[in-house]
Amino acid sequence: MSKLAAKDKFLDLSDYGRPFGKFLANSLKNTRFTPIHVTLLFGLSGLIAIGCMLNRNYFFAGFFILLKSGIDAADGELARLKNTPSYSGRYLDSVFDIILNFIFLMTICYVSKTTFWVTLLAFFCIQLQGTLYNYYYVILRNKSVGGDATSKVFEYKSPRALSGENQKTVDILFTIYTLVYGIFDKIIHFLDNDAYRVKTFPNWFMTLVSIYGLGFQLLIIVVMLPMNLIEYIVPFFIIYTLPIFAIIGIRKVFFKV
Numbered sequence: 139m140s141k142l143a144a145k146d147k148f149l150d151l152s153d154y155g156r157p158f159g160k161f162l163a164n165s166l167k168n169t170r171f172t173p174i175h176v177t178l179l180f181g182l183s184g185l186i187a188i189g190c191m192l193n194r195n196y197f198f199a200g201f202f203i204l205l206k207s208g209i210d211a212a213d214g215e216l217a218r219l220k221n222t223p224s225y226s227g228r229y230l231d232s233v234f235d236i237i238l239n240f241i242f243l244m245t246i247c248y249v250s251k252t253t254f255w256v257t258l259l260a261f262f263c264i265q266l267q268g269t270l271y272n273y274y275y276v277i278l279r280n281k282s283v284g285g286d287a288t289s290k291v292f293e294y295k296s297p298r299a300l301s302g303e304n305q306k307t308v309d310i311l312f313t314i315y316t317l318v319y320g321i322f323d324k325i326i327h328f329l330d331n332d333a334y335r336v337k338t339f340p341n342w343f344m345t346l347v348s349i350y351g352l353g354f355q356l357l358i359i360v361v362m363l364p365m366n367l368i369e370y371i372v373p374f375f376i377i378y379t380l381p382i383f384a385i386i387g388i389r390k391v392f393f394k395v
Contacts, residue, residue, distance in 0.1 A: 152351020
């Protein structure tokens with residue numbers, strides 16, 4: 139099942155890992171590998187990338203970051219192929235992403251000798267950017283006829299476990315998810331609190347917003363690393379946050395409730 143109806147599909151600049159993700163998922167659909175195993179695998183790829191950064195091997199760091207993006211797309215694809223959607227997998231994927239993002243930034247901080255507090259601000263900015271993209275994307279998915287509604291626009295309470303997963307595990311992962319993402323969700327909802335009432339978003343607008351998707355953020359890091367621009371990564375992502383307000387303004391002016 140696609141996440142979006144055909145008419146709502148757009149060029150997602152952050153989803154370049156999808157073809158590899160589909161290939162990997164199709165390769166694993168008749169094996170004992172589960173989507174959770176794939177999630178653990180992309181976590182491992184991220185950790186290898188961090189090791190490469192610490193050793194100043196930026197080319198291979200970039201390779202494993204791109205590999206992580208491809209594997210990251212495979213867990214959801216495998217869940218759809220095996221018809222085993224789960225909230226546990228969804229929350230675990232998101233928690234792994236934010237942990238790896240934090241370690242990526244702290245590793246860049248250490249290697250480039252950037253100050254901790256400035257790096258922490260960049261991490262906050264990266265998460266805010268990603269939340270804006272996810273906010274609009276989840277709204278579109280929930281509005282799209284036949285689209286994927288596993289993700290909710292507002293995550294206020296732990297969902298009921300789906301077949302094959304444990305409710306306690308879902309509750310624990312939901313709690314962790316809301317703790318690490320809650321502040322970013324609240325900020326974006328405050329900045330654009332009635333976006334969920336819009337009927338739909340045009341494809342060009344979603345393509346524009348996708349520059350804030352995690353995949354595109356990581357691609358920027360991958361490009362900057364081998365160019366020996368590592369000391370500019372942290373300030374770049376702080377400045378990169380500013381167009382958020384223009385995008386929200388476009389939404390409010392042209393796509394009114």
